[in-house]
Each structure stands twice: as C-alpha cells, then as structure tokens.
Amino acid sequence: MSDSQIKSVLHVRYDWLDQARGFVVLLLIVSMPTSEYAGDLLTGDPVLGPPMLNHGYEYFDGDPAITTFIDSGQALFLMIMGFVGYTAFTSRLRKRGKGAAFWYCARRVGVLYALASIDCILLELASSGKPKWADFFYNGTFAMIALGTLCAFLSIVLIPNADRRMALSVGLIMLHSLLYAFPLFDHHTWYDNILTLPKFPFGTLGMCAMSIAGSSFGQWHAMDPGDPRAGFRRRIVPVSTAAFVAAYCMDWVQPAQHHDSNAAMLLQAMYIGGFMLMIFFAFGEVGFHFPLLSSLGRNLLLMFALGGIFIGIYLDCFPKEFLLQSPYLALLLGGLAPIVMLSCIAVFLDRRGIMVRA
C-alpha cells in the first residue's frame, strides 16, 4: 500500500540513512547484469562487467569459493532493514500503541510473503510449471527477508536492551557456525549432498541474526538524541571493528560461503554495514549529498522488488553475443541502462512524495 501524503510524522527521517539505503539498492542493481553476463573463465565464455561487483562464486565456486562484498548483499540488506525497522516499529509502539505496531509488523511481513508468492509460486508456475514451496516458506530471498524482519520485531519486543539483543545475534551466529561445522546437515558443497544429509535453513538463520543485529545498531544510533555521534562512537564503530576482526579470523577457520550465509559471511556483512552507516553519516555531517541515492533509498523495498523481477527480464532482451560487439554497448545497455531505468522510477516517485511502504 502507498501513502501519497504522510499524515502524521512518526519519526525523523535521516537523509544520510536514505543515502546509505540508496547505495545498497545501487549495489543490488549493478550485481544483476554482472551476474547475467558472468561467463565462464574455464570454458572461455567471455566475462562482461566488473567481477568485483558480482558474486565471487560465479567465477570460482570452489572450496572455498571466491567472495566479494556483493556476496554479503542480502545480509547487508537485512541489517539495514533491521536498522530502520527498529525506529519504525518502536515509534509506532510509542505513539500509536501496540495495535499499530503489530499491524505494521504484520503488513511488512505480509507484503514480503506476497512478493515471495509472486517469485516462488506464480513466476515458477509460468516458467517451470512447479512452484518452489521451500523457497516460498523459508528458503527464498523474500521469505528470508520476511522471517528476518519478523525476528527483528519479535526480538525488539522480547529483548528491549540493544546490547543484549546484539548478544543474541552473536549467539545465533555462533550457533550457525557450529551447526555448519559439524557434518550434520546438508549445505552448499562441491559434492552435491552425496552423504544425503538432511536440509537446514542456514541462510534463514543467518538472515535472522543479521536483522536482529541491525535492530541493535538502530537502537544504538538513537541512544543519545542530543548527540547523534554518541551511538557511532560508543557502539556502532567499535562493534563493526570487532566484527571485522572476527570475520577475518573466522574466514581462516570456516571460509565465507554465500549460499548458506555462514558466520564469516555474516560478520563481513556486519562490518560492511556498520562502516557504511558511519561513512554516510559522515557524508551527512560534512554536507555531501548525492540526490539519486536518496530517491533510491526512500523506496528501498519497492526498488528491491522491481529490480529483482524486471531487470532480469530486461537483460534477457540483450544476449551477451550482442553486447560483445562493443564494450561501450555493454556499458550503456548492460551497465548503465538498468541503473537509469530504476533511478527514473525512484526520482519520479520521490518528487511526488510517494513512498511505498509496507
């Protein structure tokens, strides 16, 4: 549902945060053509687009696979959702009561599951004739975001203290790493579950941990209303630094793996998210502002849904053989056009004050 006018101001909207959200959307958009045209280094199928802005496993899916910060994208997205979700949820709780907060949560989760039904049921029925039920309920992208969002809101209600919620998130990441370490459950391996181990929703567990961490970051940001830097100084930057060290150490023991969002991957997303928030906050402090990012960020969920569904269809119109004719053609049609198209929609909505929120 959309609000053409915001009838009552629930909470302050920070432009630097919209810039950060817009940056996440931008990373999502650029990762789609780089994935589509990833090619195959071994067979000589040409690679188009910057590998750094694509999932590393598309180039080498070994043990360990190559990882880039794009691989942390989904976890980073959940963290940002948790970050903004904290303020949105608690402001409704404070100003409009439990009922409003509950319906906000239900609406948000409901919309995400509606998107999951389009992605995993309708589109799958149209393409392969068989819906992906596991993806719809817990394993697909939209389902993970829905469950992660639900976990974040539940944790805010059950554990009001941000430090303790962060401890819960760390505990979940540790649990994830232990379950992943032992050969108990199937996970994304090179040998395709030849040991016939049962499935476990590792990705979903990881996303829940990230959204809970994001909600803690959101609460820390608001810890001193008179000093917006306090939260960064006392919690966000130190915790992100600790996550950086932990991610580095964990990557030696249990290398980062995108598909199962293991501990090293989650910690990578945590420090990237924390440092990214700090960077954009600093941009705001010095007055640096890139208008397009704000427009993209204000309709984060809509951009995510539109990008996920329509950019793939757009890219199918330009087979790689066509783009290989000229690198400028590849840049214009593959690299820039998706950004331009989604940006036009974002700016159009932003100029009319339309924010599609769940």
Added chain:
Amino acid sequence: MRWPYLLAGLGVAAVYLVLLHVGEDRQREAEEHARQGHLAASYAQLGKAYALYHEGQWPSLDTRGRHFAYDSGIVPQGYAIKQELEKDHTPQAVLFGKLGRHAALSLVPLVDFRNYFYLGYAVTTEEEGLALAKALRSGVALDDRVEVAQGSGTSGSSTLYRLHDDIVKTLVLDGVLAREDPSFPARTPVLVERPRDGFAWVVYLDMHVERLSYPGPFPVTQSFVEALEAGAP
C-alpha cells in the same frame, strides 16, 4: 572489573572454539568420504554418458580381459587435473587453455579402475550376482543377455539382462516383471567400489550413491565381493 562475567565469557569462548575445531575436523573427514563417493559417481557417469549416445544401453563388460570393468575403448576416459606440466614428467594427457594461472596442466586418469567393479548386468540379489560372476568366468558371450539357471537371472528369471536406462519396460514386456516398478533402478547397482576400511560406495542405476558397510547387504556381501575380486585384473 566484573570478573564473573569475564570468566564466564572466556569459558564460553573456549568451549565454542573447541567445538568449532572438533566440528571442522569431522567435516573434513566427511568431505573425504564424500570425495570418494563423488569419484565413484563420476566413474559411473562415464557409463551413463555412453548410454545417452547408445539409446540407453550401458557399456558391455570387458570382454577380452573378462573383468568387471567397462569394455576398454568404448567409454571415454575420465581425467582429473594433476599438476602443472613439468620437464621430467610425461603426462598421459594435457589440458590447454586459460586455466587460472596456468596455460597447460597435466591430467591423470580419474580413478584407478582396479578399485571399482562395473557390473554391466542388472542384478539385485546375491544369487543373481554370483550367477553373473560365474557366467563371466565361464567365457560366455557378454555382448547381450546371458542365459542362466532359472531363478538366478534378473529379477528371478532365467536371463541376465544388460544394464539399460529403460530396463524396467523391457522386463515388463518380457514378462519378468508383472508391472513397472519405479524402484527397480534404485535397487540395481551399476558400480561397486572395492571395499576399504569397512565401507564401500555403490552407485545405482538411478545414479544415486550409497556408502555401505562391508560386509553388508547386497552388493557388498562378502561372497559377492570375493566373486568380484576373483574376476579382477
């Protein structure tokens, strides 16, 4: 300083690190087992690939050497990447291309075929398997069905049928099976690994793979494995 919390935290960290270490060790062990299973499945894939180009007919057994192995020369050789080309090393095959940091890599055979027994015929019980082993030793022609004693053939018939992707339809047409049994391919072994350390990987006609304890159920009963080894090079 909150010593109790610090000590508790250190304790939790220590337990976590120990568990993580134990888990990763077990994972490495499991991955080694999986690697062996994957090798067996890959070797069986060579027979499957042959069947794809021969209307579902799997390769015949080694007719010259009378071994439980693919008939030589009719199945593509499988290779694994070994190492960079070296001056004093004569490779069996070489892979050229943009191979990461390499321009050429030497290849070695995917598996030592002596570690695997390709059955070539559809046998699902020990009696049928032993009849097959006897037929192999006796010198009968192995390019088609083999006549054996009643009850010792495929599914209790008097004939051993060659492995085929559509074998169930053939068995129904010939009256060996009353109706199509979708579980038949999952019960029909095509490749048996030579047992080691008390285990053996088995690949079935539906291409699923199982790791069975040895000695165990067919096709890793002691007598059948001994019969397979008697026919080994």
